[in-house]
Amino acid sequence: MSTTAPETFPPRPTAGELGVVSDRPASADSFTPLELANVLLRRWRKVAAAPLLLVALTAGVVFVIPPGYTATTTFVPEVRSPTNLPAGLTSLTGQLGIPLGGQPSQSPQFYASVVTSRELLERVLLSRYPDPRSPSVPSDSTTLLRILGVKGRTSADSLQRGVKKLLRLISVDADNQTNIVRLSVSGRYPVLAATVANRLVKYLNEFNAQTRQSQARERRKFTEQRVADAGAALREAEEAVRTFYERNRGWQQAPELVFQDARLRRQVEVSQEVYLTMRRQYETARIDEVNDTPVLTVIDPATPPEERSRPNRILWILTALAFGGIAGVFVAFAADYGERARHEEPRRYREFRGLVERMRGEISGGLRMLVRPRSVHRAGSNRDDAA
Secondary structure (H helix, E strand, O other), X not given: OXXXXXXXXXXXXXXXXXXXXXXXXXXXXXXXXXXXXXXXXXXXXXXXXXXXXXXHHHHHHHHHOOOEEEEEEEEEEOOOOOOOOOHHHHHHHHHOOOOOOOOXXXXXXXXXXXXXXXXXXXXXXXXXXXXXXXXXXXXXXXXXXXXXXXXXXXXXXXXXXXXXXXXHHEEEEEOXXXXXXXXXXXXXXXXXXXXXXXXXXXXXXXXXXXXXXXXXXXXXXXXXXXXXXXXXXXXXXXXXXXXXXXXXXXXXXXXXXXXXXXXXXXXXXXXXXXXXHHHHHHHHHHHHHHHHOOOEEEEEOOOOOOOOOEOOHHHHHHHHHHHHHHHHHHHHHXXXXXXXXXXXXXXXXXXXXXXXXXXXXXXXXXXXXXXXXXXXXXXXXXXXXXX
């Protein structure tokens, strides 16, 4: 019984034996950091051109954009808490934004919401200001709505558009720990931005004084009416006693008249007690109304800023440089991968190029189909005009 020796094959020739020298790795697993550096160095022009081009475009844009200025004012609303809770617990709940024991309408968040309400913004838009575009014109010459250049189909539509645009220019920040509200207004003109910020605080203070209805004010109105009614009742009772004495000179000798006199005197005493009680309540309500009136204490009024707030040219250029560098690296690796695929996978590369050309042709054909009907329509119209 004979055994057959296994068939052996000669070893495959290496790339060096075939005379082919390749300095590229055969797979992605052998893509070393040195090869990454080589790719960037081979295509350093693309790596450098992308950030420089993007920085140049960004610089052109930021120098064309008109500068913006931001005026800031800070104020603190007076907050009263009627509870007898410990100060530490009240302070802790205030930091968490919970108005424990106090009215939500006295919190800084309430004022931050009111200052951006539609009623106040419309009043600011329709108020008159000096036109910063024409310094020679007198003060209060035009409205903020016209300065912003807002236009609409109707006056209501333009006013609504103006409110949306003004909202984008306003920033409000409420600090729960200190109860300080910071209001910022941005615009192209520093004086106008400061004027609008101060005007918003002014209208907010008027809203507190005129529009808000507190419990103390309602109690004062009620007690004021009751004082008037009690005074009228007291005068009527006193007039009845005076009339009784005038008509009955010897009322002490008649038991019936004595009883009537006691009843009239008792009525006067009751009316007097009611009047005095309501009078004291009225004075207390007046004091409570003054104390309960919300007060805004302006810490820093808005002043025209001297330095622009936008655009931040340095930030824009640094951002463009960073994104340009990333784009340059991506372009370099994409170009290197394309060249690698063209040499190592020619069939797939040709298929890829064919698919790209076909997609380009289909897109071009679709665009021509969209343009052709218009051209045909125009040509037909010209023939009809000529006829």
